[in-house]
Amino acid sequence: MINMRTDYLDSLTNTDFDRSEAQQFRGKCRTGEHSGPTTGFCMKFVQANLVILPKSYAYDFLLFCQRNPKPCPLLEVTEQGSYTPSILAPSADLRTDLPKYNILQSGTITDQVPNISEYWSEDLVSFLLGCSFSFEEALLSAKIPVRQIEENKNVPMYATSIPCRDSGVFRNSKLVVSMRPIPVEMVNDAINVTARFPTVHGSPVQIGKPEEIGIEDINKVDYGESVTINEGEIPIFWACGVTPMKAIIDANLPFAITHAPGHMFITDKLNSELNIFSI
Amino acid sequence: MINMRTDYLDSLTNTDFDRSEAQQFRGKCRTGEHSGPTTGFCMKFVQANLVILPKSYAYDFLLFCQRNPKPCPLLEVTEQGSYTPSILAPSADLRTDLPKYNILQSGTITDQVPNISEYWSEDLVSFLLGCSFSFEEALLSAKIPVRQIEENKNVPMYATSIPCRDSGVFRNSKLVVSMRPIPVEMVNDAINVTARFPTVHGSPVQIGKPEEIGIEDINKVDYGESVTINEGEIPIFWACGVTPMKAIIDANLPFAITHAPGHMFITDKLNSELNIFSI
Numbered sequence: 005m006i007n008m009r010t011d012y013l014d015s016l017t018n019t020d021f022d023r024s025e026a027q028q029f030r031g032k033c034r035t036g037e038h039s040g041p042t043t044g045f046c047m048k049f050v051q052a053n054l055v056i057l058p059k060s061y062a063y064d065f066l067l068f069c070q071r072n073p074k075p076c077p078l079l080e081v082t083e084q085g086s087y088t089p090s091i092l093a094p095s096a097d098l099r100t101d102l103p104k105y106n107i108l109q110s111g112t113i114t115d116q117v118p119n120i121s122e123y124w125s126e127d128l129v130s131f132l133l134g135c136s137f138s139f140e141e142a143l144l145s146a147k148i149p150v151r152q153i154e155e156n157k158n159v160p161m162y163a164t165s166i167p168c169r170d171s172g173v174f175r176n177s178k179l180v181v182s183m184r185p186i187p188v189e190m191v192n193d194a195i196n197v198t199a200r201f202p203t204v205h206g207s208p209v210q211i212g213k214p215e216e217i218g219i220e221d222i223n224k225v226d227y228g229e230s231v232t233i234n235e236g237e238i239p240i241f242w243a244c245g246v247t248p249m250k251a252i253i254d255a256n257l258p259f260a261i262t263h264a265p266g267h268m269f270i271t272d273k274l275n276s277e278l279n280i281f282s283i
Numbered sequence: 284m285i286n287m288r289t290d291y292l293d294s295l296t297n298t299d300f301d302r303s304e305a306q307q308f309r310g311k312c313r314t315g316e317h318s319g320p321t322t323g324f325c326m327k328f329v330q331a332n333l334v335i336l337p338k339s340y341a342y343d344f345l346l347f348c349q350r351n352p353k354p355c356p357l358l359e360v361t362e363q364g365s366y367t368p369s370i371l372a373p374s375a376d377l378r379t380d381l382p383k384y385n386i387l388q389s390g391t392i393t394d395q396v397p398n399i400s401e402y403w404s405e406d407l408v409s410f411l412l413g414c415s416f417s418f419e420e421a422l423l424s425a426k427i428p429v430r431q432i433e434e435n436k437n438v439p440m441y442a443t444s445i446p447c448r449d450s451g452v453f454r455n456s457k458l459v460v461s462m463r464p465i466p467v468e469m470v471n472d473a474i475n476v477t478a479r480f481p482t483v484h485g486s487p488v489q490i491g492k493p494e495e496i497g498i499e500d501i502n503k504v505d506y507g508e509s510v511t512i513n514e515g516e517i518p519i520f521w522a523c524g525v526t527p528m529k530a531i532i533d534a535n536l537p538f539a540i541t542h543a544p545g546h547m548f549i550t551d552k553l554n555s556e557l558n559i560f561s562i
Contacts, residue, residue: 063342067360070345071370081346091350091448169370199560202481207560280559281478281486 023272025049026093030101030270039103039118041266047141050204050275051268052079052092052132053245054102055252056120056261059084062129064172068251069131071169075179075247077134077203079271085126092271098130104264111256120261128261134204135245135268136182138275139197146197148190151231158266159184161227161244165218166209168247177251180227181209181217182244185237194240200280210241217241302551304328305372309380309549318382318397320545326420329483329554330547331358331371331411332524333381334531335399335540338363341408343451347530348410350448354458354526356413356482358550364405371550377409383543390535399540407540413483414524414547415461417554418476425476427469430510437545438463440506440523444497445488447526456530459506460488460496461523464516473519482557489520496520 026049032038042051057065062084069076080091087098100119107115107123117123136159140150152159159182166179186194191211199207210217222239223230227246233239252260263269305328311317321330336344341363348355359370366377379398386394386402396402415438419429431438438461445458465473470490478486489496501518502509506525512518531539542548 063345066342066345066349070349070357070360078349081349196560202559280481281475 023049026270026272027095030093030096033103034097034100034119036118042103042268042270043137043266046270048274048276050079050092050271050273050278051135051137052271053135053248054098054105054261054263054269055131055133055248056098056128057131057252057257058127058259059129061173061257064174065131065248065252068168068171068174069133069248071171072179072247073202074205074209074243075168075245077205078131079134079203080132082130084129087124087130089130089132089269089271092132092273093269094272096269096271098269099124102263102267102269104267106262106264108253108257108260108262110258111253116264123261132269132271133245133248134201134278136205136242137268138204138278139201139242141275142197142201142279143184143194146193148186148194148197151185151233152229155231157231158228160225160230161246162214162219162241163226164241168251173255173257174251175255177247177254179209179217180244180246180250181241182228183214183222183231183239183241185231185233186240187237191238191240198242201278202280203278205243205245208240208242212238212240214239214241302328305549305551306374309372309375312382313376313379313398315397321382321547321549322416322545325549327553327555329358329371329550329552329557330414330416331550332414332527333377333384333540333542333548334410334412334527335377335407336410336531336536337406337538338408340452340536343453344410344527344531347447347450347453348412348527350450351458351526352481353484353488353522354447354524356484357410358413358482359411361409363408366403366409368409368411368548368550371411371552372548373551375548375550377548378403381542381546381548383546385541385543387532387536387539387541389537390532395543402540411548411550412524412527413480413557415484415521416547417483417557418480418521420554421476421480421558422463422473425472427465427473427476430464430512431508434510436510437507439504439509440525441493441498441520442505443520447530452534452536453530454534456526456533458488458496459523459525459529460520461507462493462501462510462518462520464510464512465519466516470517470519477521479559480557481559483554484522484524487519487521491517491519493518493520
């Protein structure tokens with residue numbers, strides 16, 4: 005278990021904190037030594053979703069994120085043509101430092117590759133978005149159970165009836181949510197803990213009434229795996245990073261690159277640095 | 284004084300809440316009945332800074348806001364050519380509903396007008412940004428004094444040495460901060476109250492050490508008016524909405540429109556709805 009207090013103090017004295025664990029992990033992705041999912045690795049560090057688009061779609065996508073901040077919490081946008089995330093990890097190379105990438109052409113995944121050097125061009129803009137791994141660390145630190153971690157599964161995710169706000173070519177998308185069952189006496193804490201992390205989806209979008217957001221059967225997931233909901237637990241729904249991925253697929257862009265699901269970008273930032281009370 | 288608890292409950296039942304006070308106030312701006320500053324009017328409602336730019340600068344400015352969220356907390360970006368802020372106030376008209384506008388040409392204020400209909404074109408994009416009036420209401424509700432309100436002055440503001448992150452034509456700007464002196468025993472509360480409102484500048488950027496951010500003389504303001512700092516009070520500095528205004532002037536854009544200082548856009552949103560624990 006992570007000692008949040010120590011992380012927090014470390015983050016205040018910033019330059020002293022040892023970020024080599026994240027740098028070393030990215031090095032292993034670069035050489036191909038690590039090619040699997042990133043779940044459970046570099047637990048203290050912020051993991052990010054990656055979306056790479058031609059510049060001609062960058063404004064629409066940037067505005068889609070601004071209009072839908074809960075599913076699309078934007079942490080960094082690179083300069084056009086640059087593969088350096090200078091805020092989140094200045095020593096990283098976005099072309100090589102993730103374990104696996106999806107190549108999308110006309111809304112279809114046409115290739116899955118361990119690096120994107122051959123697909124890179126000066127026309128591309130990279131977007132890094134927050135992911136729920138960061139707030140799950142905070143939930144665990146607050147002794148709130150995270151069921152899919154206990155059951156060693158992927159988080160249950162559902163398509164909902166909640167419309168996203170449109171932006172340019174990104175139209176008519178619906179919100180995708182993740183679900184975690186929380187003991188009724190801990191619901192308050194779970195809301196407050198996650199609300200402190202707006203850059204990684206923030207507070208829940210729905211509590212205990214899946215039918216209100218178009219989820220007919222809680223045991224039938226649209227993505228991920230279903231988990232046990234015990235007596236005395238309430239299903240809580242958070243906005244999910246699959247939303248922007250789906251919006252990109254729905255938009256049928258001629259070309260896009262994303263991380264492969266679960267194969268995230270490990271940044272130099274600590275999860276605790278995203279806490280709204282420390283930024 | 285506003286009863287925050289009632290506002291909060293009203294905001295949860297959203298559609299029931301009477302937003303006519305804001306609509307009526309905007310109507311008075313439209314007809315010219317109200318032409319002065321908006322300080323002290325529609326106190327429950329979010330007031331917003333307005334920036335209007337040609338579409339060719341919209342990406343750079345949107346990214347400038349994303350990269351500098353504390354001084355530039357973006358609440359809404361309209362569709363190109365649209366003067367309707369459909370999220371914040373769907374019945375409003377941004378061309379007429381503010382009491383006063385500044386017209387900028389090549390970085391200089393060339394006109395100050397009560398409506399911008401004659402300057403409007405299909406090429407324009409409007410940006411609405413959060414302002415500190417919203418968190419000041421929360422400070423007052425928490426019984427934390429706000430000195431410039433007590434002294435009936437404009438808030439003291441200072442140019443700092445803190446660099447903004449560049450984006451396109453918006454380069455080499457420095458952060459402008461506002462200052463409020465807070466009794467030492469209330470500093471904790473002042474931080475926590477404002478941290479809950481990241482869309483209106485959020486937590487402070489500096490506490491008690493003006494010299495660390497390039498402010499040589501606390502009694503010499505760069506904008507606004509200086510206020511009394513009593514024995515036992517600590518000057519606290521928050522990111523300020525003058526920052527993006529200065530960035531626009533510094534960038535020497537051929538054309539831009541902003542609200543006139545203090546003459547803000549009154550939205551239909553309640554301040555309490557921006558609390559991170561309620562969104």
